[in-house]
Amino acid sequence: MIGRIHSIETMGMLDGPGIRTIFFLQGCPLRCIYCHNPDSQRYDSGQQMTAEQIVAMALKYKEYYDASGGGVTFSGGEPLVQGPFLIKAMKGLKASGIHIALDTSGYGQVESYEQVLALADMILLDVKHFDEQHHRKMIGVSMKGLDIFLKKLKKFKGRLWVRHVMVPGYTDNAYSVDQLFERIKPVAHKVEKIEILPFHQLGIDKYRELGLDYKLKETPEMDADIARGFEIYINQKLKNYIAQRVGDEHYFLSQAPNEVCSM
Numbered sequence: 001m002i003g004r005i006h007s008i009e010t011m012g013m014l015d016g017p018g019i020r021t022i023f024f025l026q027g028c029p030l031r032c033i034y035c036h037n038p039d040s041q042r043y044d045s046g047q048q049m050t051a052e053q054i055v056a057m058a059l060k061y062k063e064y065y066d067a068s069g070g071g072v073t074f075s076g077g078e079p080l081v082q083g084p085f086l087i088k089a090m091k092g093l094k095a096s097g098i099h100i101a102l103d104t105s106g107y108g109q110v111e112s113y114e115q116v117l118a119l120a121d122m123i124l125l126d127v128k129h130f131d132e133q134h135h136r137k138m139i140g141v142s143m144k145g146l147d148i149f150l151k152k153l154k155k156f157k158g159r160l161w162v163r164h165v166m167v168p169g170y171t172d173n174a175y176s177v178d179q180l181f182e183r184i185k186p187v188a189h190k191v192e193k194i195e196i197l198p199f200h201q202l203g204i205d206k207y208r209e210l211g212l213d214y215k216l217k218e219t220p221e222m223d224a225d226i227a228r229g230f231e232i233y234i235n236q237k238l239k240n241y242i243a244q245r246v247g248d249e250h251y252f253l254s255q256a257p258n259e260v261c262s263m
């Protein structure tokens with residue numbers, strides 16, 4: 001089985017814990033207006049590799065993963081659009097004892113989700129927007145795909161991080177951050193942390209090279225300190241939510257026997 005790989009990064013430190021090899025899979029059904037890798041969107045390009053080649057390459061760096069708590073991350077493009085290939089590569093990595101993270105927007109081949117989620121140790125879920133209309137405008141598709149993936153994620157047993165690219169003039173305000181939190185509420189109790197990634201202009205040359213219209217060419221880069229402030233805010237919100245939820249569960253558990261007795 002052949003997969004299409006946009007690019008590979010060895011010694012990655014940003015997409016999951018520890019030192020990681022990142023396989024960026026080719027092809028994406030989304031059209032984020034801030035995408036800095038528009039060349040990863042089309043399905044018919046990229047380097048062709050087998051799942052065995054992925055595993056063999058990852059194994060070369062295993063001592064780094066083991067020493068740092070790292071592993072392999074599949075990113076994109078959107079890795080879920082190559083479901084069967086992804087599953088095969090994940091099975092090979094799993095058999096080799098390599099930690100697997102999946103950096104996804106939650107859009108792909110739905111029939112592969114259960115197997116992928118059973119094999120993944122960690123999901124980095126990119127949530128693009130909270131509002132259907134704006135999602136269609138900024139991302140090019142409906143939010144229904146995300147909702148389907150969130151439903152499947154409810155049964156996920158591994159670690160979960162949420163990520164969100166903050167764009168000045170679009171989502172850099174408390175209302176957007178609050179709404180983003182509401183969107184992820186169905187799985188919020190599983191979320192370890194939320195990363196707010198500041199929008200940058202690093203992809204601008206690629207649009208020029210590909211002859212594509214870049215809608216955000218006049219948009220300033222997101223101030224990293226302001227993004228960090230929103231990140232602290234939403235993570236505190238997450239903490240409070242989880243503490244309250246745990247408190248509610250304790251309350252319920254401590255009340256339940258009495259309720260049973262009084263019947």
Ligand code: SF4
Nearest residue numbers: 028030031032035077
């Ligand atoms: S999901 Fe990623 S690769 Fe796909 S369009 Fe958005 S930013 Fe680009």
